[in-house]
Structures are given as C-alpha cells and as structure tokens.
Amino acid sequence: MLSFSYQNHTLHAESVAITDLMAAYGSPLYVYSRTGIENNWREFDQAFGTHPHLVCYAVKANSNLAVLNILAKIGAGFDIVSIGELERVLVAGGKANKCVFSGVAKTVSEIERALEVGVRCFNVESASELNRIESVAQSVDKQAPISIRVNPNVDAKTHPYISTGLKENKFGVDMNEALDLYQIAQKSEHLSVQGLDCHIGSQITDVSPFLDALDKVLELLKQLNTHGITIHHLDLGGGIGIDYEGEETINIQAYINA
Ligand SMILES: Cc1ncc(COP(=O)(O)O)c(C=O)c1O
Incomplete structure (x- = not known):
C-alpha cells in the first residue's frame, strides 16, 4: 500500500x-504514515542482510514521540544531537544503547546524562570535544565510548546549506588530525575507541559521493590498524535524497551493496 x-x-x-x-x-x-515510516526503515535494514548493522534514524528529522515510538518498536537505532533528543527517544521507548550522540556542541551536562544512561557512542566532532568528554567521564569515573567524526572533504553535490562533509563545513575533524585524536583516546583510561564516523550531507541523490567518502574512511582505518587501533564499527552518514518531483534518487539496496 x-x-x-x-x-x-x-x-x-x-x-x-x-x-x-x-x-x-x-x-x-x-x-504521518506508520506503514511508510516502517517500510522506509526496513528497506535500509533488510538491504544489509545478515551483515551486522544498526540503522539509526536522525531524530532531528522529526522528534514527534509517536514517530519515535514506531521506530523504537521495530528496533531502530537513533542519531541524536542534543540531550532533549535523547530524552525524547527514551520516553518513546527507544534504548540508550542504540543511540549515537553526534553534533558539534555537546555540553558538560549533556555528556554527563549520556554517560549516565549509557549511549552507544559519542561521535566526537573536535579535539576540544574529545577533551571535554574525557574530563566528564573521568569526573564520573566512567569510560566513554567514542568515534571520531572525520570530515572527508568530499562534495556531496547537494544544496550548500545541507552539505556537512566539505572542509569548509563546521562538522568533523580534518582527516589528517584524526590519527592524533585516536592515539590520545587509545591511551586514555576514560575513553574507549569504538568506531569511525563520517556524515557528508542530506538530500544526496547519487551514490558516488558516499563511495568517495568511504574510500577515505577505509584508508584511515588501515592507518589506524597499523598503529594498533582497532575500530569496531563504521558510522556512515549522509541522508538519501527524497524524490520530491519525480527526480532520480538512490536505490538503497544498490547503495548498501556498493
Ligand atoms: C550527524 C548527522 N546526522 C544526521 C543528519 C541529518 O541528516 P540526514 O537524515 O539527511 O542524514 C545530519 C545533518 O546534518 C548530521 O550531521
């Protein structure tokens, strides 16, 4: 239907x-159509087959509690950028350990709360943020799970206001700085390296920018491996473009296969 x-x-x-x-x-x-939301999420989820994965819904898209509840019930993860979004996910029945905490402005109290409920991972957007997360984790005697969000400097060929993966965008850490940050994290008692994160923009209608970004991410992954740093998950973002007026957009299965 x-x-x-x-x-x-x-x-x-x-x-x-x-x-x-x-x-x-x-x-x-x-x-809102429950069936539409469920089908869209399942299309992504099923495209991975048996490969271990978690499909996270960007809560900023729509944080209506009923919408979040539909996604929580079918097993979605959530990409959050504020503690307000996290609290809404929890109220709607979502699990903290399926939340990844992105965003460039995480405050001390937000980090404390995210540690208290046990989010799956902090996607760290800068050196100063890594430092802040470490000191908050130390103050509450916990280990914070982290990924570094890298900025791969690729053109997602989308509207400039919704591009996030170009050098001039405010998001993420320069690829050349990432190794240093991972080494700092690896040595810290209060940080636990989990993943490597990258998000290049929204309304993307062509797979090639995703693959360009992934090539760079995989290069960094190899470099991290040679330094004895193990990455347990890749967090790959960029939103699939919506067909507003009959435009061609990305086929999810083809994207995941690629
Ligand atoms: C980390 C992150 N997640 C999600 C989004 C939302 O966009 P989309 O649903 O298109 O991935 C953005 C947009 O800037 C983002 O930076």
Missing part, C-alpha cells in the same frame, strides 16, 4: 481519506 495516494480524486493516507481526518481533527493537520 502506498503511504499517500489519490483514490477517487481524494488524497488518502494509507486507506484513510485525508478529508475524513480533517473532519475529525481540523486543519491544518500533520499526518
């Missing part, structure tokens, strides 16, 4: 006429 379609010239959400929803709830009205 299509999430939204015209049946007898009337827009329907799944099998319900929007006009009936407007009669019941008034207008303007936000309508």
Whole structure:
C-alpha cells in the first residue's frame, strides 16, 4: 500500500481519506504514515542482510514521540544531537544503547546524562570535544565510548546549506588530525575507541559521493590498524535524497551493496 495516494480524486493516507481526518481533527493537520515510516526503515535494514548493522534514524528529522515510538518498536537505532533528543527517544521507548550522540556542541551536562544512561557512542566532532568528554567521564569515573567524526572533504553535490562533509563545513575533524585524536583516546583510561564516523550531507541523490567518502574512511582505518587501533564499527552518514518531483534518487539496496 502506498503511504499517500489519490483514490477517487481524494488524497488518502494509507486507506484513510485525508478529508475524513480533517473532519475529525481540523486543519491544518500533520499526518504521518506508520506503514511508510516502517517500510522506509526496513528497506535500509533488510538491504544489509545478515551483515551486522544498526540503522539509526536522525531524530532531528522529526522528534514527534509517536514517530519515535514506531521506530523504537521495530528496533531502530537513533542519531541524536542534543540531550532533549535523547530524552525524547527514551520516553518513546527507544534504548540508550542504540543511540549515537553526534553534533558539534555537546555540553558538560549533556555528556554527563549520556554517560549516565549509557549511549552507544559519542561521535566526537573536535579535539576540544574529545577533551571535554574525557574530563566528564573521568569526573564520573566512567569510560566513554567514542568515534571520531572525520570530515572527508568530499562534495556531496547537494544544496550548500545541507552539505556537512566539505572542509569548509563546521562538522568533523580534518582527516589528517584524526590519527592524533585516536592515539590520545587509545591511551586514555576514560575513553574507549569504538568506531569511525563520517556524515557528508542530506538530500544526496547519487551514490558516488558516499563511495568517495568511504574510500577515505577505509584508508584511515588501515592507518589506524597499523598503529594498533582497532575500530569496531563504521558510522556512515549522509541522508538519501527524497524524490520530491519525480527526480532520480538512490536505490538503497544498490547503495548498501556498493
Ligand atoms: C550527524 C548527522 N546526522 C544526521 C543528519 C541529518 O541528516 P540526514 O537524515 O539527511 O542524514 C545530519 C545533518 O546534518 C548530521 O550531521
């Protein structure tokens, strides 16, 4: 069933006429399709087959509690960028150990709370942030799981305002600085190296920028291995473009296979 379609010239959400929803709830009205959300997430999840993976929903896209609850129930992970987003995920039934904490402005109290509930990983966006996470972890006598978010300097060929993986974007650490940060993390009693993270932008309609970024990430991974630093997961981001007006976009299975 299509999430939204015209049946007898009337827009329907799944099998319900929007006009009936407007009669019941008034207008303007936000309508989400449970089936549409579940199918989109499952398409990603199933594309990985038996390969170990976790598909994380970017909570910033829509943090409506009902939407988060649908995703929590089917086993989604969550990409969060603030403690508010984390609290919403928890209230909606999501698990802290399926949350990755991204974002360039994590405060001391946010790091404390994320450690308290046990997020899966902090995606560290700068040297100063690594330092801050380490000192908070030390103050509460915990070990913080971390990935370094690297900036691969690739052009995602998307709108400049939603590009995140170019050198001039504020996100992530220069590829050349990453090794130093991993070495600092590896030596720290209060940091535990888990992954390597990269996000290049939103509304991406072509696989090639993802592959360019991945090539750079894999090169760094090899370099880390030669320094005895083991990476347990890759966190690869960049949002798949939406087909707004019949544009070609990425086929999820082809992307994951690539
Ligand atoms: C770390 C991270 N996750 C998620 C997003 C949301 O975008 P998308 O859903 O397109 O990946 C962004 C956007 O900047 C981001 O930086």
